[in-house]
Amino acid sequence: MIKQLRKQDVIFLLLSLVIFAVFQFLMSERILTSFWRLNVTVICLNIILASSLNLINGVTGQFSLGHAGFMAIGAYVSAVCTMFFHLPFICSILAGAAAAGVLGFCIGTPTLRLQGDYLAIATLGMGEIIRICILNIPQVGGASGMSGIPTETTFPWLFGCMIVTLFVLKNIINSNQGRACLSVRENAIAAEAMGINTTAFKVFAFTVASMFAGLAGALFSHYFGIAHPSSFTFMRSFDIMTMVVLGGLGSLSGSIVGAVLLTFIAAAMQSYPEYRMIVYALLLIILMLYRPNGIFGDKELASVILSKWKKGGENDGTTAENK
Amino acid sequence: MEPLLKTSNLSKSFGGIKAVQDFNVYINSGELVGLIGPNGAGKTTAFNLLTGVYTPTTGNIEFNGHSLVGMKPYKITKQGIARTFQNIRLFDHLTVIDNVKIAYNYHIKYTLAEAILRVGRYGSEEEVVEKKAMELLEIFNLADKKDELAANLPYGQQRRLEIARALAAQPKLLLLDEPAAGMNPQETHELMEMISWIRKTFDLTILLIEHDMSLVMGICERIYVLEFGKILAQGIPDEIKSNTEVIKAYLGEEV
Amino acid sequence: MGDNLFLQFVQQLINGISLGSIYALIALGYTMVYGIMKLINFAHGDVYMVGAYVGFFAATTANLPFFPSIILAMLATGLGGVIIERLAYKPLRHHPKIAILTTAIGVSLFLEYTTMLLLTPQPRTFPPLLPNAIYHIGGLIISFQQIVILAVSVILMILLTYVVNHTKMGKAMRAVSYDPDAAQLMGINVDKTISFTFFVGSSLAGAAGVLVGIYYNSIEPLMGIMPGMKAFIAAVLGGIGIIPGAMAGGLILGVVEALISGFISSTFRDAAAFAILIIILLIKPTGLFGKNEHEKV
Numbered sequence: 105m106i107k108q109l110r111k112q113d114v115i116f117l118l119l120s121l122v123i124f125a126v127f128q129f130l131m132s133e134r135i136l137t138s139f140w141r142l143n144v145t146v147i148c149l150n151i152i153l154a155s156s157l158n159l160i161n162g163v164t165g166q167f168s169l170g171h172a173g174f175m176a177i178g179a180y181v182s183a184v185c186t187m188f189f190h191l192p193f194i195c196s197i198l199a200g201a202a203a204a205g206v207l208g209f210c211i212g213t214p215t216l217r218l219q220g221d222y223l224a225i226a227t228l229g230m231g232e233i234i235r236i237c238i239l240n241i242p243q244v245g246g247a248s249g250m251s252g253i254p255t256e257t258t259f260p261w262l263f264g265c266m267i268v269t270l271f272v273l274k275n276i277i278n279s280n281q282g283r284a285c286l287s288v289r290e291n292a293i294a295a296e297a298m299g300i301n302t303t304a305f306k307v308f309a310f311t312v313a314s315m316f317a318g319l320a321g322a323l324f325s326h327y328f329g330i331a332h333p334s335s336f337t338f339m340r341s342f343d344i345m346t347m348v349v350l351g352g353l354g355s356l357s358g359s360i361v362g363a364v365l366l367t368f369i370a371a372a373m374q375s376y377p378e379y380r381m382i383v384y385a386l387l388l389i390i391l392m393l394y395r396p397n398g399i400f401g402d403k404e405l406a407s408v409i410l411s412k413w414k415k416g417g418e419n420d421g422t423t424a425e426n427k
Numbered sequence: 428m429e430p431l432l433k434t435s436n437l438s439k440s441f442g443g444i445k446a447v448q449d450f451n452v453y454i455n456s457g458e459l460v461g462l463i464g465p466n467g468a469g470k471t472t473a474f475n476l477l478t479g480v481y482t483p484t485t486g487n488i489e490f491n492g493h494s495l496v497g498m499k500p501y502k503i504t505k506q507g508i509a510r511t512f513q514n515i516r517l518f519d520h521l522t523v524i525d526n527v528k529i530a531y532n533y534h535i536k537y538t539l540a541e542a543i544l545r546v547g548r549y550g551s552e553e554e555v556v557e558k559k560a561m562e563l564l565e566i567f568n569l570a571d572k573k574d575e576l577a578a579n580l581p582y583g584q585q586r587r588l589e590i591a592r593a594l595a596a597q598p599k600l601l602l603l604d605e606p607a608a609g610m611n612p613q614e615t616h617e618l619m620e621m622i623s624w625i626r627k628t629f630d631l632t633i634l635l636i637e638h639d640m641s642l643v644m645g646i647c648e649r650i651y652v653l654e655f656g657k658i659l660a661q662g663i664p665d666e667i668k669s670n671t672e673v674i675k676a677y678l679g680e681e682v
Numbered sequence: 683m684g685d686n687l688f689l690q691f692v693q694q695l696i697n698g699i700s701l702g703s704i705y706a707l708i709a710l711g712y713t714m715v716y717g718i719m720k721l722i723n724f725a726h727g728d729v730y731m732v733g734a735y736v737g738f739f740a741a742t743t744a745n746l747p748f749f750p751s752i753i754l755a756m757l758a759t760g761l762g763g764v765i766i767e768r769l770a771y772k773p774l775r776h777h778p779k780i781a782i783l784t785t786a787i788g789v790s791l792f793l794e795y796t797t798m799l800l801l802t803p804q805p806r807t808f809p810p811l812l813p814n815a816i817y818h819i820g821g822l823i824i825s826f827q828q829i830v831i832l833a834v835s836v837i838l839m840i841l842l843t844y845v846v847n848h849t850k851m852g853k854a855m856r857a858v859s860y861d862p863d864a865a866q867l868m869g870i871n872v873d874k875t876i877s878f879t880f881f882v883g884s885s886l887a888g889a890a891g892v893l894v895g896i897y898y899n900s901i902e903p904l905m906g907i908m909p910g911m912k913a914f915i916a917a918v919l920g921g922i923g924i925i926p927g928a929m930a931g932g933l934i935l936g937v938v939e940a941l942i943s944g945f946i947s948s949t950f951r952d953a954a955a956f957a958i959l960i961i962i963l964l965i966k967p968t969g970l971f972g973k974n975e976h977e978k979v
Contacts, residue, residue, distance in 0.1 A: 105557060106550030113545060167780065214964055220779070221722055225918060226963045229956035236953035272543050279542030279549070280528075280535040280556075283521075287529045290518035297478060297512075299504035299533040299596055338911075342787050349784045381795035388788035389770055396777035402520060 109278075116274070120267045124260070131259055141259075143371045145327060148262045149320050150363035152269045154347040155356055156316035161345065162354035162402070163277055164309040165289025166216065167224040171344045173231030174204040174314040176336035178321025180244055183253045183331045193256040197265075197322035204318020205311050207234075212310035216303065228338050239333045249332030250325070257327035265323060269316050274356055276312065285309050289354075350391055352398030357405035362398070429492070431456040431632050432477070432600055437486035439469075439476055446472040448656045450486070454600070459626055459633045461647035463640075463667075465676060469656040470636045471513055474602055477634075478510050479503040491599065505533055509598035511589040513605045513636070519578035523569055523588060526577050527560040530595035560595065566625070567591045583614050587621075594629060603635040607642050615639055619646050644668065652676065689821045694944035695937060700828040700897070702936020703835035707890035708913030709920070709928035710842060711763075711883030717859040717923035718879045720779065724786040725766060726887055727910015728793035733759040733888025734808075734901040735797065741809045748811040752834070752892045756885035763884025764877045772873070797903040805902040808895035831893045838886060839929055846925060851878055859923065908952065912939075915959045921969025930970065 127144060130136045136144065153171060160168045182200030185191040191199065215226045244250050276282045284305045287295035292302050325331040347366050351358025369387060373380035400408070430453035437450040447469040454460050464470050475481045477488060479500040488495040495503050509530070518526050535556060537548040564570045567587045572580060577588060586606060593601055606622070607615045619642050626633055637643045643650060644664045652660045652667060654676045660667060667673055708730050715723045736758040740751040770789050774782040815826040846852040854875045857865040866872050894909070895901045916935045920927025935955060942954045962969065 105554050106545065109545055109550075161780070215960070218963055218967055221716075221720070221922075222918070222963055222967050224783075225722070225914065226960050229915075229959045233953050233956050233960070236950070236956075240949055275543045275545060276539070279539075280532055280537065280552075281539055281542060283525060283529050284532050286521055286525070287518050287532075290521055291516045293480070293500075294512065294516035294518065295529070296480075296500035297504060297510055297516075298530040298592065299501050299509075300529070301499070301501045345780075346784055346787065349780055353778070353780065378795075378799050381791055382799060385788045385791035385795065389785050389792065392781050392785045392788065393770070393773050396774055396781040 113271070113275075116271065117267070120263075120270075124263050124267075127263070128259060139371075139374070143367060145257075145259070145262060146371075147364055147367045148266045149324055149327075150344070150347060150367050151266050151360050152316055152320040152323075153344045154351070154359040154363040155270055155273055156313040156320075157344050158348045158351075158354065158356060158359045159273055159276070159285070159309050159313045161348055162352075162359075163282065163289065164285040164306055166306055166309070167220055168227040168310065168313075169224045169338065169341050169345060170211075170227035170229075170231030170234075171313070171317050172336040172338060172340035173234035174208055174317035175321035175324065175340070176231075176234055176238060176331075176333070177204040177207055178318030179325035179331040179336070180238055180250070180321075181318070182322035183250050183325045184244065186254055186256070186326070187250070187252070193254075193261075193326065197319060197326070200322030201315045201319040204321065205315030208314025208317075209307060209311040212307045212314070216306040216310060228341065231336075231338055231341055235333050235336050238336075244331070247333065249330055249334075251330045253325050253329045253331065255327060255329045257323045262323055262327070265319060269319070270356065270360075273312075273316075277356070281305070281308065286354075346388060350388075350398055352400035352402060354402035355398070355400040355404055358398055358400035358402075361400065361405075365399075430454055431458075431491060432634075433489045434477075435487045435489075437473075437476060437488060438484050439472055439481055440484050445656050447476065447653075450476075450653075450656075450658065452651055452658070452661075454632055454634055456599075456632055457626075457630070459622075459635070459646060459648050461643040461650040462634060462636045462653060463638070463643055463650060464653035464659075468653040470653055471604060472656075473653065474510060474604055474636065477503075477602065478508060501533075504596055504598070507597075507599035508602065509593040509596040509600075510602035511586075511593050511604055511606060513608065515585050515589055517577040517585055517588060517592070520576055522574050523577055523580065524557075524560050524564065524573040526588060526592050527563055527595045528556055530592045531556045531559065534597065563591045563595055566628075567621075582609060586610070586618075590621075590625075594625065598631070600632045600634065603633065603637075605636050605638060607637060607639045612641075615642055618642070622646060690944065691941070693822055694940040696822065696824060696828065697944075698937030698940030699933060700831045700936070701940060702916075702933035703832050704890050704893055704897070704932075705909065705913050705916045705936050706929045706932025707835055707838065707886045707893070708909060709916040709932045710839070710925065711887045712914050712917040713920070713922055713925060713928040714855075714879050714883045716917065718855060718862075718876055719771070719775070721771065721782055721786065722914065723771075723883075724783070724910070725789035725793060726883070727906035727908075727913070728790050728797075729759050729763055729766075729884045729906070730887040730891045730894075730909060730913075731797065731901070731903060731906035732762060732793060733891030734895045734905065735801065735891075736888065737892030737895055738806060738808055738901055741811055748830075748896075751811060752889055755888040755892045757888075759888030759891070760881040760885035763880040763887075766884075767877060767880040772876075794903050794906070801903065803903055805900045808899050808901055810899075811892075811896055827897055831897060834889065834893060838889060842882065842886070843925065845882070851875070855879055912955050915955050918959060918969055919962050921972030924969065924971045927969055927971035 131141055153175065157168065157171050160166050178200035181203040182196040185196035185199045186193065211230050215223060215230065218226055238244060239247050284300045287300055288302045288305050295302050347362035348359055350366065351362030369384055370380065373383055432454040434450055434452050437447060438445065439447045450473055462470050462473065476483050479495065479498050483496060490506055490508065493506060518529065535552050537552050541547040541549045561570060564573055569584060569588055569591065577585065580588060590606065607618055610618060622633065623646055625631065647664060650662065650664055650667045651658055652673050659676055660670045660673050711726050712723060715721055733755045737751045737755040740746045740754045766789055770785050771782055774785060812827050812830055817824045846855060854870045857870055858872055858875045862872050912935060913932065916931035917928045919934060920931030935958065938954060938958060939951050943951045
């Protein structure tokens with residue numbers, strides 16, 4: 105069994121390497137215009153954000169609307185590390201991620217006692233408080249933000265971080281810890297009765313997700329060279345949540361597709377700025393009305409393909425059991 | 428010998444209503460005890476007190492030499508008490524086998540890092556869990572359904588899966604809350620045999636709440652009767668059957 | 683000096699109450715919709731913005747005075763609320779809550795940016811529908827507008843309380859919010875009741891929009907976001923789903939905000955609102971007027 109799982113991991117990594125090579129080629133040869141290069145970057149960031157939020161909202165079934173706040177922490181802490189303490193890039197982004205993780209733990213511990221909408225609103229409030237606090241720290245630029253951050257986030261860095269995020273999340277979901285998180289989503293009372301410390305696992309999911317949001321924030325500020333409070337409003341949290349819901353709660357492939365799709369829609373409408381948000385809003389409403397469980401539901405792309413293939417095999421009168 | 432579970436003067440009130448009052452029971456290791464009583468007598472409340480869902484207003488619960496009062500439900504499970512629910516509480520959108528695997532959670536020792544990198548104890552422990560879970564599913568005739576979602580199982584199989592899941596937590600004491608609810612006589616009969624069988628095989632102590640008299644009288648060694656939150660009578664099935672107080676509680680004053 | 687401070691305190695209290703009564707009006711819509719559908723209607727703040735614009739055009743293009751303007755705004759937003767519910771929320775009523783919440787966000791963005799497209803993002807100056815009189819009472823400044831805002835809010839709240847507690851529709855609303863399925867079985871038309879709730883809630887927001895337009899003289903397409911958020915906080919503060927709770931919550935929030943901007947700094951005003959929210963959620967998640975409920979095991 106473990107061999108099979110490891111094989112999956114290797115396939116996953118090889119596949120990502122191929123995708124990376126393709127994009128790296130397209131980018132270095134300047135086949136992609138700078139506009140699309142930017143969008144590929146944004147997609148990578150959004151995948152990190154959406155897939156990590158999915159650990160809270162989809163897998164653990166808690167309802168967080170404060171992801172932008174943790175992203176802000178990552179962005180600012182890493183920027184301070186590079187600019188004030190002259191730490192190397194990798195240390196700065198790790199510091200950003202760690203800071204967001206620690207804060208996620210501190211915030212998650214009291215707030216995750218709340219349920220459903222109450223939690224959503226509390227996390228939204230937390231995210232806004234973080235932002236407003238940053239806004240009031242003159243050392244990091246206050247309302248005008250920080251600028252002149254060294255732009256060290258390159259495409260390989262970004263893609264690498266995204267793959268690490270997806271890899272870690274995938275394997276967490278398929279572990280004992282991940283199963284515990286799923287049980288919290290499914291039925292918290294039964295989970296407790298099965299010996300699962302539901303509070304601890306909620307906090308666990310929240311902390312891990314915050315950490316990755318921090319990572320995304322750190323990459324963000326070192327890509328654009330600026331960190332500005334207005335980049336981290338609750339609108340961004342909504343955006344990330346929309347990607348997760350659109351892709352399908354609990355499905356990592358869904359989060360990826362949601363992130364790609366929404367970024368594309370936003371990019372495609374770039375030349376019609378006045379219609380952009382209206383189309384975006386309408387699409388959101390229509391997609392939800394027709395696929396309320398998201399594009400993938402809670403299934404993964406791989407398993408959807410596999411079951412289709414199996415069904416096809418049965419129809420042909422052959423068995424698909426030859427593993 | 429000390430009993431495995433002993434409650435003393437256990438009471439719970441909600442607002443002014445005394446749901447359970449002076450609940451004194453003991454269960455010896457290896458016994459199969461029934462808890463019966465009319466609707467609303469406080470049976471499920473008693474279970475919820477034993478499993479930490481509710482904190483008792485007064486009184487004590489002693490299990491295996493430890494007091495359980497004030498302990499969180501998950502800690503009580505770790506002490507060795509597992510339960511099923513009157514209104515089935517499965518992990519609906521997870522597969523049958525994952526439902527069972529989750530109950531092994533606290534027996535699994537590999538760390539998060541091992542899980543992420545899939546090294547160390549991850550492989551061996553996951554294999555053990557898979558094997559044990561399959562064994563349980565086979566016992567409960569659910570092995571061929573292992574990849575189905577729990578929600579898609581028919582009612583009787585859901586009841587069985589819940590018991591399988593509780594057993595996966597490897598309890599000393601198993602609490603069954605109306606396991607035969609909604610079953611036909613044939614299914615009830617099969618369930619009775621299964622309960623007796625798992626008790627022997629897993630060396631369990633069982634406390635069961637039940638409405639179905641034939642089930643309780645058929646397999647329980649000792650019975651407690653609860654009425655209006657108080658224990659009305661206790662004894663072996665034959666004593667209970669002939670107890671006029673109990674008959675009154677069940678059938679009304681006129682009889 | 684101490685006297686001065688006290689005067690300043692009372693002055694902020696007055697400002698807070700007029701601001702708070704507007705929050706309360708918006709909060710009522712949130713609370714009613716939540717009570718009946720368990721939905722945080724994120725588009726509610728934008729309905730309030732639409733109300734302000736309808737009032738604006740009623741007063742400028744149609745040259746209507748105060749009362750017809752506000753009534754027109756209330757009718758328009760009420761109708762708008764009913765349409766939003768029918769098109770965007772009703773089909774999702776039995777789906778995961780997060781789906782309907784996402785749609786609500788979609789509706790919110792749609793309203794904001796359609797307004798922006800049709801009416802430009804530029805702020806507009808709201809016509810002075812009310813006389814700009816200011817009264818000095820022992821060192822305190824009270825404007826005529828503040829008095830009207832408070833009076834209109836109070837009248838609307840009294841009306842609402844009457845409707846909910848003493849009419850057949852009010853009874854139906856309470857029944858549906860308690861248990862929609864049971865209400866349906868008892869012969870209550872759930873769809874109609876929900877529509878009515880949206881109508882009332884949205885029209886109150888519309889009224890609030892006009893009042894704010896008059897108070898601050900200026901309206902713009904994104905004006906609904908923050909007050910919408912604050913009103914929601916007010917609703918949670920009082921206990922969401924509870925009508926008197928929303929009124930009290932709105933007033934408390936308004937007063938606290940006024941005091942903080944008066945005595946500390948207005949930059950912390952928004953943070954304070956969120957902080958209140960989190961504190962109340964942690965101490966008493968069901969709000970000041972709420973009862974604790976437990977899931978039955």
